Amino acid sequence: QVQLHQSGPGLVKPSQTLSLTCAISGDSVSSKSATWSWIRQSPSRGLEWLGRTYYNSKWHSDYAASVKSRITINPDTSKNQFSLQLNSATPEDTAVYYCAGGLFWFDPWGQGTLVTVSS
Amino acid sequence: DIQMTQSPSSVSASVGDRVSITCRASQGISTWLAWFQQKPGEAPKLLIYAASTLQSGVPSRFSGSGSGTDFTLTISSLQPGDLATYYCQQAYSFPRTFGQGTKVEIK
Numbered sequence: 001q002v003q004l005h006q007s008g009p010g011l012v013k014p015s016q017t018l019s020l021t022c023a024i025s026g027d028s029v030s031s032k033s034a035t036w037s038w039i040r041q042s043p044s045r046g047l048e049w050l051g052r053t054y055y056n057s058k059w060h061s062d063y064a065a066s067v068k069s070r071i072t073i074n075p076d077t078s079k080n081q082f083s084l085q086l087n088s089a090t091p092e093d094t095a096v097y098y099c100a101g102g103l104f105w106f107d108p109w110g111q112g113t114l115v116t117v118s119s
Numbered sequence: 120d121i122q123m124t125q126s127p128s129s130v131s132a133s134v135g136d137r138v139s140i141t142c143r144a145s146q147g148i149s150t151w152l153a154w155f156q157q158k159p160g161e162a163p164k165l166l167i168y169a170a171s172t173l174q175s176g177v178p179s180r181f182s183g184s185g186s187g188t189d190f191t192l193t194i195s196s197l198q199p200g201d202l203a204t205y206y207c208q209q210a211y212s213f214p215r216t217f218g219q220g221t222k223v224e225i226k
Contacts, residue, residue, distance in 0.1 A: 037215075047206060047220075049217075062213055065214070098162055104168070104210050105165055106153070106155075106165060106215075
């Protein structure tokens with residue numbers, strides 16, 4: 001059974017970098033039958049897919065256009081986890097952030113992290 | 120981007136009632152559609168994928184149908200534990216997009 005556990009700060013100052021980590025158990029971040037995504041949820045934007053990373057002969061990443069200039073999703077094979085970095089955070093980035101696995105369908109999900117961008 | 124539109128935005132029904140939620144995609148997505156259930160304070164949970172395939176462990180009172188642009192999630196007999204917000208999501212193209220949600224309340 002695959003499980004995801006998120007970690008990272010719940011408060012980020014404007015203009016700083018929002019960073020979260022998602023640790024995987026029960027599967028490998030390098031699995032060829034999985035992709036690893038970050039999704040956020042806010043009252044104003046609803047559920048919003050941000051991007052993903054996956055391994056298929058080499059590492060790939062795809063990002064939503066809305067955050068493409070500010071986002072990086074990286075795998076960490078030594079710790080079997082993947083991370084989200086969102087640069088130049090603004091109050092509009094305040095949301096609950098989820099990591100999620102799955103090849104075609106988002107399952108499982110992490111427990112969620114409320115990140116508030118405020119000074 | 121493919122827009123996903125759900126209706127209604129909320130529904131109130133009694134225990135035992137049949138409840139249906141619809142989801143419309145802005146373009147054809149074949150059967151590349153998932154339904155999620157989100158209870159307060161929890162992460163979304165996958166209920167149905169490929170429009171009509173029940174995820175393992177999900178009660179059989181949940182069912183999904185549709186293809187192309189129009190989809191339906193049906194709860195055949197509403198139970199108190201079904202209090203939640205339900206979301207559809209397309210997996211046809213990137214970026215993946217979600218509906219705005221339908222809140223199911225118990226009368």
